[in-house]
Amino acid sequence: xxxxxxxxxxxxxxxxxxxxxxxxxxxxxxxxxxxxxxxxxxxxxxxxxxxxxxxxxxxxxxxxxxxxxxxxxxxxxxxxxxxxxxxxxxxxxxxxxxxxxxxxxxxxxxxxxxxxxxxxxxxxxxxxxxxxxxxxxxxxxxxxxxxxxxxxxxxxxxxxxxxxxxxxxx
Amino acid sequence: xxxxxxxxxxxxxxxxxxxxxxxxxxxxxxxxxxxxxxxxxxxxxxxxxxxxxxxxxxxxxxxxxxxxxxxxxxxxxxxxxxxxxxxxxxxxxxxxxxxxxxxxxxxxxxxxxxxxxxxxxxxxxxxxxxxxxxxxxxxxxxxxxxxxxxxxxxxxxxxxxxxxxxxxxxxxxxxxxxxxxxxxxxxxxxxxxxxxxxxxxxxxxxxxxxxxxxxxxxxxxxxxxxxxxxxxxxxxxxxxxxxxxxxxxxxxxxxxxxxxxxxxxxxxxxxxxxxxxxxxxxxxxxxxxxxxxxxxxxxxxxxxxxxxxxxxxxxxxxxxx
Numbered sequence: 001x002x003x004x005x006x007x008x009x010x011x012x013x014x015x016x017x018x019x020x021x022x023x024x025x026x027x028x029x030x031x032x033x034x035x036x037x038x039x040x041x042x043x044x045x046x047x048x049x050x051x052x053x054x055x056x057x058x059x060x061x062x063x064x065x066x067x068x069x070x071x072x073x074x075x076x077x078x079x080x081x082x083x084x085x086x087x088x089x090x091x092x093x094x095x096x097x098x099x100x101x102x103x104x105x106x107x108x109x110x111x112x113x114x115x116x117x118x119x120x121x122x123x124x125x126x127x128x129x130x131x132x133x134x135x136x137x138x139x140x141x142x143x144x145x146x147x148x149x150x151x152x153x154x155x156x157x158x159x160x161x162x163x164x165x166x167x168x169x170x
Numbered sequence: 171x172x173x174x175x176x177x178x179x180x181x182x183x184x185x186x187x188x189x190x191x192x193x194x195x196x197x198x199x200x201x202x203x204x205x206x207x208x209x210x211x212x213x214x215x216x217x218x219x220x221x222x223x224x225x226x227x228x229x230x231x232x233x234x235x236x237x238x239x240x241x242x243x244x245x246x247x248x249x250x251x252x253x254x255x256x257x258x259x260x261x262x263x264x265x266x267x268x269x270x271x272x273x274x275x276x277x278x279x280x281x282x283x284x285x286x287x288x289x290x291x292x293x294x295x296x297x298x299x300x301x302x303x304x305x306x307x308x309x310x311x312x313x314x315x316x317x318x319x320x321x322x323x324x325x326x327x328x329x330x331x332x333x334x335x336x337x338x339x340x341x342x343x344x345x346x347x348x349x350x351x352x353x354x355x356x357x358x359x360x361x362x363x364x365x366x367x368x369x370x371x372x373x374x375x376x377x378x379x380x381x382x383x384x385x386x387x388x389x390x391x392x393x394x395x396x397x398x399x400x401x402x403x404x405x406x407x408x409x410x411x412x413x414x415x416x417x418x419x420x421x422x423x424x425x426x427x428x429x430x431x432x433x434x435x436x437x438x439x440x441x442x443x444x445x446x447x448x449x450x451x452x453x454x455x456x457x458x459x460x461x462x463x464x465x466x467x468x469x470x471x472x473x474x475x476x477x478x479x480x481x482x483x484x485x486x487x488x489x490x491x
Contacts, residue, residue, distance in 0.1 A: 026228065026231055026232065026235075027232075027235055029228065029232050029307045029308060029309060030232045030233075030235040030236040030239070030307065030308075031232070031236055031305045031306065031307060031308045031317070031437070031438070031439070032235075032236050032239045032240075033437050034239075038308075038310055039310075041309065041310050041311045056185075057185045057186040057188070057189035057190075058185070058188075058189050058192075059188055059189055059191075059192035060192075061189070061193075062189065062192040062193035062195070062196045063192060063196060065193075065196065066196035066199060066200055069200065070200075070203070071224070074220065074221060074224035074225075074228075075224065075228055075307075075309070076309035076311060076313075076314045076316065077309055077314045077316030077344075077345075077352055077354075078309075078311075078313055078314035079204055079207045080203045080204060080206070080207035080220075081200040081201060081202075081203035081204030081205075081207060082204060082313060082314075084196065084197075084199075084200035084203070085197060085200045085201060085204065088193055088196055088197045088200065089197070091193055092190065092193050092194070092197070095186065095189055095190055095193065096190070098186075121312075124312075124313050125312070125313070127204070127313075128312070128313040128359050128380075129359075131360070132359040132360045134359060134377055134379060135379065136312045136313055136359045136379050136380040136381075137312055137379040137380045137381030139381055140311070140312035140379075140380040140381045140382075141312040141313075141380070143312075144311050144312055
């Protein structure tokens with residue numbers, strides 16, 4: 001078997017991006033202000049969540065999103081399960097739509113990525129409103145959505161890198 | 171047949187179904203965890219082992235990440251201090267002159283207060299012990315506003331203790347592990363804090379929503395608040411001590427009253443955790459009925475010149491009562 005025909009390992013296309021996204025979230029949690037402003041807090045796991053749905057359907061991304069979401073909850077002090085549910089709620093429709101999204105231009109994919117982020121934020125907003133009994137600030141949710149949407153180029157790179165990496169799925 | 175002929179064309183649907191099934195199972199597991207965690211949130215001691223472990227990992231990592239930035243900031247401040255030393259010196263001298271007048275006034279007021287307390291036999295609040303820590307991690311999102319501080323149960327910190335910066339109230343402790351504590355910020359959507367407007371003594375509940383300015387909920391009365399009014403903790407319910415500075419009243423874009431937090435005036439770096447014991451959590455309520463300690467001794471009256479001798483009631487002779 002040549003190197004080209006070697007199947008893509010889960011640790012490469014799922015494990016690596018998962019750890020990278022969590023590492024970035026951990027770094028951004030440092031209490032630092034740059035030019036008087038706090039660091040942004042994007043939902044970095046949305047990047048691999050979108051890319052995994054585009055790369056191929058598999059069971060491992062769902063488990064990775066569950067695990068990563070729980071780690072985010074622990075890191076940010078959110079109720080356990082909040083971000084796992086939000087990410088999976090965005091991932092499931094993407095899985096269903098992946099045949100439509102395949103082959104679209106990056107700009108169109110960016111729009112779809114924004115909609116997926118909106119889905120995750122909406123679910124997080126509803127869960128928080130339900131648990132705390134008061135609606136969270138829409139402005140704060142919007143800022144986090146914007147910071148997450150700006151990360152789409154990383155998702156595009158991941159898709160480009162892994163989409164054709166396994167000859168069995170070309 | 172080559173790979174280009176797509177030999178896995180027939181198995182695409184099962185793959186998609188398998189992925190969807192795995193996602194649904196993960197969703198159910200996450201929902202179950204949310205239910206369990208939500209039920210535990212309001213129970214004392216529910217800060218489970220997993221959260222303690224994750225806090226123990228996060229705190230040193232983010233602390234290490236922030237260290238070089240703090241160091242660089244310190245160097246920048248040092249350089250700025252060197253170049254602006256003369257103007258800084260002039261400003262500090264002016265401030266010192268103004269503070270001298272305030273100091274004399276404060277000493278006189280403290281003396282007067284002590285005399286009134288002694289006359290009334292008023293039981294004053296005992297001083298609250300505190301420990302100082304450093305914020306090592308923070309979350310600023312719309313659904314969770316918390317910080318990790320590097321003091322924990324080994325320093326006497328417990329759930330419910332209030333946390334202050336040099337400018338005002340920051341939040342309260344919601345989770346404790348041996349060396350790290352998690353602080354729920356006033357801006358968190360789950361935060362509810364009893365407060366009062368200093369000018370009118372009107373009570374309200376400061377309700378966080380993940381935004382920068384928490385809302386003043388349940389504010390009652392006409393002209394209860396105005397833009398710029400000082401907001402303090404009311405001490406209602408015994409959860410927090412009375413009189414801690416919270417912030418200033420501002421009008422929100424939705425027309426409601428909100429509070430610009432005093433702790434936002436500077437980055438929350440070093441914090442003080444008040445080891446304040448909430449009487450609501452006392453296991454033995456009989457301690458509340460124990461006799462109170464004797465009042466502080468009455469200050470000795472100053473020697474007055476004979477011409478200004480006072481009556482037994484404390485009124486100068488000839489003064490209109």
